[in-house]
Amino acid sequence: MAEITGRPVIADQSLSGLSLTPQTLLEDLADLFSRAERAFDCARHSRTYGVAGEVFSVFSDQEDYLNAVDLAIWSQPPETAASTRIFVGVAGENGCPSIAWRAAHFEERQVEALLAPTRYRMHYFHPLSYWQVFDRQTATGLQILNRADQYPPWDLGSPLRNFLQWHLASRDGALIHAGTLGVADKGVLLAGAGGSGKSGTVLSGIMAGLTTVGDDYVFVTPSSLRAHPLFETLKQDADGLARVGLTNHPAIPANTNWQDKYQFFIRDLGLPDLPASLSLKALLVPRITGQARTELYPVSAKEAFLALAPSGVTQIPGDRPLLYATAAEIARRLPCFRLDLGVDPDEVSTTIRQFIEGI
Amino acid sequence: MTERYKTAGPDIVHESFGGDLVVLNLRSGQYFGLNASGAALWSAIIEGQDATALSADDTTRQMASDFVTQLLDHELIVRDDLAGEGAPTASISLVPPPTIEAYDDLSDLIVADPIHDVDQNAGWPKLPDAQ
Numbered sequence: 213m214a215e216i217t218g219r220p221v222i223a224d225q226s227l228s229g230l231s232l233t234p235q236t237l238l239e240d241l242a243d244l245f246s247r248a249e250r251a252f253d254c255a256r257h258s259r260t261y262g263v264a265g266e267v268f269s270v271f272s273d274q275e276d277y278l279n280a281v282d283l284a285i286w287s288q289p290p291e292t293a294a295s296t297r298i299f300v301g302v303a304g305e306n307g308c309p310s311i312a313w314r315a316a317h318f319e320e321r322q323v324e325a326l327l328a329p330t331r332y333r334m335h336y337f338h339p340l341s342y343w344q345v346f347d348r349q350t351a352t353g354l355q356i357l358n359r360a361d362q363y364p365p366w367d368l369g370s371p372l373r374n375f376l377q378w379h380l381a382s383r384d385g386a387l388i389h390a391g392t393l394g395v396a397d398k399g400v401l402l403a404g405a406g407g408s409g410k411s412g413t414v415l416s417g418i419m420a421g422l423t424t425v426g427d428d429y430v431f432v433t434p435s436s437l438r439a440h441p442l443f444e445t446l447k448q449d450a451d452g453l454a455r456v457g458l459t460n461h462p463a464i465p466a467n468t469n470w471q472d473k474y475q476f477f478i479r480d481l482g483l484p485d486l487p488a489s490l491s492l493k494a495l496l497v498p499r500i501t502g503q504a505r506t507e508l509y510p511v512s513a514k515e516a517f518l519a520l521a522p523s524g525v526t527q528i529p530g531d532r533p534l535l536y537a538t539a540a541e542i543a544r545r546l547p548c549f550r551l552d553l554g555v556d557p558d559e560v561s562t563t564i565r566q567f568i569e570g571i
Numbered sequence: 572m573t574e575r576y577k578t579a580g581p582d583i584v585h586e587s588f589g590g591d592l593v594v595l596n597l598r599s600g601q602y603f604g605l606n607a608s609g610a611a612l613w614s615a616i617i618e619g620q621d622a623t624a625l626s627a628d629d630t631t632r633q634m635a636s637d638f639v640t641q642l643l644d645h646e647l648i649v650r651d652d653l654a655g656e657g658a659p660t661a662s663i664s665l666v667p668p669p670t671i672e673a674y675d676d677l678s679d680l681i682v683a684d685p686i687h688d689v690d691q692n693a694g695w696p697k698l699p700d701a702q
Contacts, residue, residue, distance in 0.1 A: 321598050525597075
């Protein structure tokens with residue numbers, strides 16, 4: 213990751229106060245990106261990340277935020293110049309425009325539908341006045357915060373996630389909310405809502421020597437059925453850490469996150485080199501059963517889709533129809549299995565290893 | 572008298588799995604599963620075929636009518652009074668009877684459409700003082 217420092221600070225606040233309305237939204241967003249050019253020029257820090265074959269440059273005065281992004285993003289050495297640039301700033305500071313929604317209501321789906329055929333994507337998390345806006349034509353993103361520490365509590369687990377989706381959507385794929393496990397180049401997706409055992413299965417699997425390309429979001433191209441890593445983040449509660457002997461591991465932070473889970477990073481677990489991508493061979497839907505042995509049963513693509521699609525469609529704004537269609541295509545193209553989890557993490561991992569090796 | 576319908580806008584998306592269909596209303600976050608008969612009716616209806624002529628006898632005609640009512644109740648389709656008469660009408664087998672299942676356990680996963688009142692002067696999301 214490259215670092216640039218020493219940019220000047222702009223004191224004037226003349227860029228503040230851009231109003232957005234549904235009636236003039238496209239013109240307003242064009243105006244916003246025009247004004248934001250100065251913010252890119254004036255940002256004091258920048259980083260460059262290679263993600264899923266694309267290169268993202270991030271500019272900001274918020275060094276602490278960039279440091280947090282460094283930890284979470286699964287970056288590979290960039291092989292080309294940046295294809296996308298993103299500015300992260302605080303409204304009204306150092307050239308960063310501030311935005312206000314000037315309409316009686318903000319209806320996210322209505323705004324999404326309005327912007328769907330256009331070059332723009334937008335997300336507004338209203339409790340914190342947190343904005344993400346992306347111009348697909350110029351591959352330029354703006355993340356505008358009301359204050360430096362005001363981002364949603366889940367943001368640092370998958371920072372810049374929406375920008376990754378909005379740019380990678382041009383690459384015949386989409387972000388999929390699923391865990392992954394693999395043996396060499398072959399892998400499986402694990403899909404399920406919270407409490408299904410997905411993250412515990414991934415964690416026990418990688419501690420038993422399986423590979424992974426992530427446990428939160430991965431980028432999947434349905435045509436080639438390959439999964440690419442996006443984030444190093446793992447999350448697990450105290451019981452889950454104890455099950456795999458990680459309670460006192462130096463990678464585990466002292467405090468839990470907003471979900472009362474410990475949030476840590478794959479690179480800190482001291483694992484062997486992990487693959488740059490996985491060739492997907494199956495879609496597994498885990499289920500905690502309390503039974504002694506782990507078992508796999510074929511399930512319909514429809515059942516697997518209903519485990520795979522909802523969380524991603526819920527969490528990523530702007531491209532929901534694409535996320536829905538991509539999850540469906542993946543479920544149709546992969547053999548799908550219910551994974552009834554046994555109680556012994558080693559036995560679970562061994563079963564999954566044998567399954568992957570045999571498929 | 573003919574009855575023609577269309578999907579209730581871009582918020583309604585659907586995907587086929589074998590003969591079955593899963594329909595999502597992005598506005599409400601509700602998922603619906605249609606069996607093969609329901610999926611065949613759905614396809615014919617959103618293609619603009621006359622809903623009153625999709626089945627061969629009175630019994631199946633009532634089934635089709637009830638199914639259309641369910642789709643309307645779930646806000647998945649709307650009447651399309653502007654549709655022309657040109658769409659072909661095909662008779663559809665309704666064995667087994669068409670079903671639509673609402674996956675209510677999934678609907679709480681989406682909050683796709685928050686609506687908030689605002690102070691007209693300060694702009695959203697500041698609530699009016701009266702609230």
